[in-house]
Each structure stands twice: as structure tokens, then as C-alpha cells.
Amino acid sequence: MVKGGDAGIYRLRALQYEQGHPGGARPERLLATISSSGPRQDDPIPGRLVNPPKMPNQPIARRRTITFKGEISGNHEMPMMHHEPATPRKMLGITANCDAAPAACAPKQPMTGMPPVKFTLDGKVFDLDRIDQHVVAGTVEEWTLVNLDVFQHPFHIHVNPFQIVAMNGQPVDDPTWWDVFPLPSKGSVTIRTYFRPDITGKTVYHCHILPHEDNGMMANVFIHPEGTELDAKGEPRT
């Protein structure tokens, strides 16, 4: 939350950002142009919006390791740079927004004779019908997210935010709740999350770089109702 300045025109920019990608840093981009006008308001800005919930003090029900790997084969940037007219593709029943996610509108394999771009979680590309993790509502889990690439992968999981408990194996003591967190180059982040009891069913976790996600770096997690027992393979007992 920001307080507007004196009357005038302001530009909101995303600064240049180094993701560690061999193609170089992401350039600065103009996000919005903001016009400040009218009588001045001096209302205070709240110091905090909510009192964040505490992580429940309960044992870790399960620990998992998830690996992130991109196979960019030298043409990783091609979907973004393709010049054919964009055709929106349907993903998860939703038609892609070509302005917000140009990669979703580019042809899947822009060049012939080169291996396709492939981004994987635990060696697999996304499959709508495959459940990759079974978890139980009301439990706390720790996931170690391993990035095998030199470039970052920002991890995002739907529904349940998470806390960071270790970076590259070094403990971190920070109660901040995260929605997305960048995995460092050739490193790991261990997260702790509480699967809240009131939300169950299938959802996803994925890399939040859209061309990575759209080329496979996403997986399904199924949150079973509280009290569900998982067998040795981590699947619900029937």
C-alpha cells in the first residue's frame, strides 16, 4: 500500500530483475501510469492489514522433496518471441489471455528440428488427471523444493500460504506467510504449510513463470478430508 504524492503523473515500474537466466536480466517494464489529482487526503495508512495467523504447533505429518528442472535446449525464449499471430489456447477450460500470458498463445513447438521446451516437477510434465501429492487437511507438512537449474523458479501453491523454514539447508526463523517464493539458483527452499481443515479437494502447485508453467512445471495436490489415513505409498487407504 502506498500513499500518493502531490498532484501529477507517476509511473509505476517493475525494475530490471535478474532471474539467473542465461538470456540475461529481465528488462525494466512500465506497469502503470498513475494520475494524482483532487483535494489532498491525509488519512493514515494502517501499519498492518490483518493479524496473521500463527502456524499451528503440531508435529510435521509428512516431509516431501520436489525437484524443479527445465529442459530449455537453447530455444527457451522462442515461444515468447514468435511472430505468428497469437491464437489463444484453452488450458484448464480457460481461454488464455494473450496479452498477460503470450507464451500461452504461441505455438507449442515453434521450431522444427529442436527438442521441445520442457519444464518438469519431479521429472514429469503436468497431467490434469494425475494426482502428484495426496495430503490431509488439518496437518502440517514440510516440503523441500530443489531447483536443479541456474535460473530461479518462483514456487506457488494455491489455497494454502506457507512459511520458509530453511534456505539451502540453513534454518530460517521467520513467521512471514508467503504466496510465492523464488527458489534460488541450484539451491533449495524448505517450506512449512498448514493444510487448513475447511478446504479440501484438488488444487495445484507450480512455477509462477508462465512459460515454465505452461510447458509442464505444474502438478496436482489432492487435499483429503481431516482424519484420512494415507498408506505407505502416500495414497489414501480405501
Ligand SMILES: [Cu+2]
Ligand atoms: Cu520456473
